[in-house]
Amino acid sequence: MTYQFTVSPDFTPDHLSGWYIFNTWLQKAVDLHIHLHIYDDFLQQRNAIEADNVDLIYANPFDAAMLVREKGFRALAKPAGKADEAVICVAEASSYQRVEDLPAGIRLATTDDPDVHLMGMIMLEPANLNAENITTVQCDTYVLVAKELIKQSSDAGIFLEEAFNDLSSIIRRQLRVLVRGQIQLVHHCLMIGPSLQPHRQQLLQALLTMAEDAKGPGVLEALMFSRWEEVEEEEMEFMIDLMDTLNT
Amino acid sequence: MEKHALRDMVPQDVVGTYREHTLTYYDGAKRTILVVDEEVPYPEGRLIVSTTDPEGIITHANQSFVNMSGYSMEELLGAPHYILRHPDMPPLAFKGLWDTLARGEKWQGFVKNLRKDGRYYWVKATVVANIRNGVLMGYTSVRRKPSRQKIAECEKLYPTLF
Numbered sequence: 270m271t272y273q274f275t276v277s278p279d280f281t282p283d284h285l286s287g288w289y290i291f292n293t294w295l296q297k298a299v300d301l302h303i304h305l306h307i308y309d310d311f312l313q314q315r316n317a318i319e320a321d322n323v324d325l326i327y328a329n330p331f332d333a334a335m336l337v338r339e340k341g342f343r344a345l346a347k348p349a350g351k352a353d354e355a356v357i358c359v360a361e362a363s364s365y366q367r368v369e370d371l372p373a374g375i376r377l378a379t380t381d382d383p384d385v386h387l388m389g390m391i392m393l394e395p396a397n398l399n400a401e402n403i404t405t406v407q408c409d410t411y412v413l414v415a416k417e418l419i420k421q422s423s424d425a426g427i428f429l430e431e432a433f434n435d436l437s438s439i440i441r442r443q444l445r446v447l448v449r450g451q452i453q454l455v456h457h458c459l460m461i462g463p464s465l466q467p468h469r470q471q472l473l474q475a476l477l478t479m480a481e482d483a484k485g486p487g488v489l490e491a492l493m494f495s496r497w498e499e500v501e502e503e504e505m506e507f508m509i510d511l512m513d514t515l516n517t
Numbered sequence: 518m519e520k521h522a523l524r525d526m527v528p529q530d531v532v533g534t535y536r537e538h539t540l541t542y543y544d545g546a547k548r549t550i551l552v553v554d555e556e557v558p559y560p561e562g563r564l565i566v567s568t569t570d571p572e573g574i575i576t577h578a579n580q581s582f583v584n585m586s587g588y589s590m591e592e593l594l595g596a597p598h599y600i601l602r603h604p605d606m607p608p609l610a611f612k613g614l615w616d617t618l619a620r621g622e623k624w625q626g627f628v629k630n631l632r633k634d635g636r637y638y639w640v641k642a643t644v645v646a647n648i649r650n651g652v653l654m655g656y657t658s659v660r661r662k663p664s665r666q667k668i669a670e671c672e673k674l675y676p677t678l679f
Binding site (some may be wrong): 396513 | 534546559561562563564566568579623625641644645647648657658659661662663664665666
């Protein structure tokens with residue numbers, strides 16, 4: 270049997286190559302056939318989950334509730350010490366100095382990355398901004414969010430902090446951070462569907478000892494984190510409750 | 518989680534000029550509190566997160582909660598969540614919270630919280646029930662930065678609700 274693996278489609282191409290390397294490593298480590306398919310966007314990925322075409326997923330936290338409560342997924346592991354954080358930026362030349370300066374009616378550049386967008390919108394609440402009183406400019410990548418700001422086509426933008434830090438220094442110099450999220454509790458998570466539950470311990474063991482494996486450190490380097498850490502069921506439930514409070 | 522008895526606030530913990538109140542909570546407990554009319558701004562980009570058991574006893578608090586409340590982690594864990602109750606908050610607001618949660622819904626509202634040092638901070642709070650395998654295990658409360666406009670509206674409205 271070939272299991273279907275997918276990765277939340279919110280990563281830059283640099284990060285995606287690491288997931289192909291990881292999949293090759295994982296198949297050897299656990300002796301299972303696993304096919305990695307990366308969807309172009311969240312809608313396509315959600316359709317695949319709905320059709321039960323996903324067995325293993327590196328999931329966006331926004332989708333965790335649906336995966337656990339509707340599809341019977343269970344959390345396996347997360348990258349140690351890594352959390353998703355959002356950053357609100359404007360162009361360096363912008364007159365806006367604080368989030369509270371942003372008026373209703375602004376154009377907000379954002380992506381379809383659901384957890385980052387949600388956290389970003391929460392950081393705009395102190396300015397009384399919400400989906401009803403702004404114009405959202407949906408961009409395919411964070412580089413395009415940056416371009417929107419630099420061209421001054423949009424007034425403010427929401428970035429995943431990691432993606433913001435990955436921007437070239439030339440681009441970053443033309444942007445100014447208004448607020449940086451420090452939530453620390455929202456993270457992507459590797460999760461398994463019901464078909465892989467019998468292999469849970471085997472998968473977990475391989476992941477938790479990956480840093481000691483001969484080829485593991487090189488693969489982790491390609492994934493851009495140092496090791497995996499187990500996610501207990503209650504930790505996942507806590508994050509689902511947290512996302513529930515934020516999505517209000 | 519072992520429940521702490523809530524101690525009266527004491528002048529040595531308080532900064533500046535204070536006024537004294539006695540609060541009586543829903544469970545009949547009484548506490549002397551010392552209130553300073555000075556706001557502490559909500560920290561940028563942070564969430565204040567806590568969980569309680571079904572009786573409202575704090576079982577988890579994040580560092581932002583510790584920092585903003587002025588209490589140590591040891592003081593918060595095991596204390597009733599009403600340790601933060603400010604006398605300017607109308608009891609009706611908390612009745613609304615518990616009635617909403619009892620209906621199995623999320624509650625959201627703007628809350629003025631009392632710090633250990635007598636000062637206060639405003640939050641936009643959301644509370645959800647933690648249901649595990651169909652059983653109520655407690656509640657998670659997540660607080661975020663409110664807008665000044667919402668705070669101004671609450672400052673007008675809340676005194677009319679007593």
